[in-house]
Amino acid sequence: MTHTTGKVPAGTAASAGTAPLPAPRRTRTWRVLTPWLFLLAPLALLITFTYAPIANMVAYSFTDWDGVSPELHYTGVENYTEIFTREDLFQVFFVSGYYLIASVVQIAAALYFATILSFQVRFRNFFKGVLFFPSLVNGVAIGFVFLYFFQDGGTFDTVLGLFGHHTDHAWLGTPFSANTSLAGVSIWRYLGMNFVLFLGAIQSIPGELYEASELDGANRWHQFRYIILPGIKPVLTLTVILSISGSLSAFEIPYIMTGGATGTETFVIQTVKLAFQFNKTGLASAAAVVLLLIILLVTWVQRRLVPDDRVDLV
């Protein structure tokens, strides 16, 4: 029994045959238990609030459960067929398109500002702070700020009036205009985060590279194309993927500003309404499973495209 603990040198263990045996044994039990004591709470929370919901959700998605009654019936893949065939349910995917286009604009603008602010510019910290600040602001406050902005006679109309363009267009009145406005707000809100990430990545590129390239006669565009762009590729890909899943799960801005009216309902708004207003837990679960699968697929594609060497936990 003495040779079970690797720590005790073999010689000592053999010679001290009468040494108290229970001690090493107790230490061994503790050694095995200790990591689990540290992991007890984290694992319990992880399983309760991440894995149990996923398992339940998949199970609900094959039923017609309403979320309250004790009765539920197995309905097979009916919920899934409903999502992809009922036109009013499928509509939300088109709304995601507005946010996808907005992310393209957002990433391009963030890249532009990150690049110019990585060079010497006056009031650099001021501009950096101004561009970044919106991403820290509360979503409900942003929603109200822009409700007033797009309101009849609000900020936007007044500014257009200053330039001699008087209009009584209701910006949130038609599906196209409303979705474009909301997507614009989402650019306003999330641009700063992308910008700061890009800026951080650009600044971690060693400065000698620019100096060397200048000696070789490179201009700013060459530096951007051949030094900056390759240098920030991992962050850029990550941002693209996050933007795709962000566009699919847009919720706060449209929910706060229009509540999903005038054709601005997004996937998540629809799911929340199905589950908590219309008590269609089964259908809502199926919708959530679809969204989860799409996002996992997108993430998987990202991991394939950019092998992430930082995820080397094991």
Add this chain to the structure above:
Amino acid sequence: MTRRAVARTLVYLSLVLASVVVLLPLGVVLLTSLKTENETANGGGALTPPRDPLNFDNYVTAFQDGGMLTAFGNTAFILLVSVGGTVLIGSMTAYAIDRFTFRFRKPVVALFLVAALVPGVTTQVATFQIVHSFGLFDTRWAPIALYMGTDIVSIYVFLQFVRSIPISLDEAARLDGANAFTIYRKIIFPLLKPAIATVVIVKGIAVYNDFYIPFLYMPSQDLGVISTSLFRFKGPYAAHWETISAGAVLVILPTLIVFLALQRYIYNGFMRGATR
């Protein structure tokens, strides 16, 4: 030479334009919050300055009738408990994963890894039932449990830092007779300060701004946090833009103060949090 000057001007022009786009909507709301009901109703447009720039009546209304005081209290409580809990849970997990070899270590790590890919918005339909079955629905413990239990990013941040702490420190302490808990408490935890700062900032801002979870789990009026309480302004103050604006400014102001005071830490925190 002139081409360069033109390029420079265009660069500054774009920066100024972007700043106006960011600041104008916020500035107008600040102006509106200082106007009287009369001024917003028949006033001469959104950009006119308020007649009395020290008119704080709307703030009083927002605070008293809008329940913003309770909201700040609730937010502060939830923020403190859940951020504290996240720090403890994240650092303990990171310590256990990095410093011990044990059976099922790989599956455990995989569980945390995969969970990071699952966006919280998608699973709320079923999470709701679980929270409900614990009797946590419509209590402040629902968001606290969810914020603490589903934060994988902070585990990543802690893990990176735990790794950078030399194991020789642990070994020296063990030779002095310290057990695993003492090592965690006296050596690892104090050395994690930069990671703790990152997690406190990123998590704190996320909790302060979150709308979705309190909106789903705490419908009671007196359990409003700042997001949900502000959201409720939409009903009673629908046309009262001066009151809504005051509420929005009240919510934004603490963020602005924290940002100005902790700028550098905030930039670093978000860069670390996002690139894991």
